[in-house]
Amino acid sequence: MESFRTLMHLTASLNWDIQHIDVKTAFLHGILPKDETAYLEQPEGFEEPGKEDWVMKLRKSIYGMKQAGCIWNQTFHNAVTGWGFEQSKKDPCIYRHHNAMGTVIFGVHIDDIYSIADPPKENARFKAELHSRWDISDLGDIKFTLGIGIERDRESRSIYLDQGAFIDRLITRFNLSEAHPADTPMTQGLQIQCPDKTIPPDPMLLEWIQ
Numbered sequence: 001m002e003s004f005r006t007l008m009h010l011t012a013s014l015n016w017d018i019q020h021i022d023v024k025t026a027f028l029h030g031i032l033p034k035d036e037t038a039y040l041e042q043p044e045g046f047e048e049p050g051k052e053d054w055v056m057k058l059r060k061s062i063y064g065m066k067q068a069g070c071i072w073n074q075t076f077h078n079a080v081t082g083w084g085f086e087q088s089k090k091d092p093c094i095y096r097h098h099n100a101m102g103t104v105i106f107g108v109h110i111d112d113i114y115s116i117a118d119p120p121k122e123n124a125r126f127k128a129e130l131h132s133r134w135d136i137s138d139l140g141d142i143k144f145t146l147g148i149g150i151e152r153d154r155e156s157r158s159i160y161l162d163q164g165a166f167i168d169r170l171i172t173r174f175n176l177s178e179a180h181p182a183d184t185p186m187t188q189g190l191q192i193q194c195p196d197k198t199i200p201p202d203p204m205l206l207e208w209i210q
Helices: 002-014 068-082 120-133 164-173 203-209
Strands: 017-023 039-041 055-057 094-099 102-109 112-118 136-141 148-153 158-162
Touching: 002 017, 002 102, 002 112, 002 148, 002 158, 017 120, 102 120, 112 120, 120 136, 148 164
Parallel strands: none
Antiparallel strands: 017 112, 017 136, 039 055, 094 102, 102 112, 148 158
């Protein structure tokens, strides 16, 4: 999340273009490495006539495989580094490409990509590269990703992040939509600090914990 907020900060302060892209059915594109072998029973209704008891040797990963996410990540990494992107040494989910035409920096969360660029045509070029390899959803200017709503004011060079929609989904999931709201029972403005371990704890507190 620190990297995500950093990219949002760069976008707002430098007034760069930011786009949201999703790779469709990403796990089905992961290419199995040569040293890994996996077999699959033929799906019901799609058996090869006369070979119903045969199994299929997979060339790509499928949803449900424990290693599907890892294989997709390796496939994606090999593709984008082949296009000249460099992976961040601090965060492997961040990639950067810079040349005389401009700069593209993007973050990826599984198949969810948020890409910032200057000039904007570099984002268009990056999308074209992705589309040449996989089927993608071009979601345009970023509005919502990773459970975070994003609102941008380019005039003031500001970006506002909120998780209202995510909170609403949690409330619905746990059947609390009809619950009565209540103030958090805590002193407003309370500054919480780590305890000083050199000071013995209150005996009453220890008794309560035990």
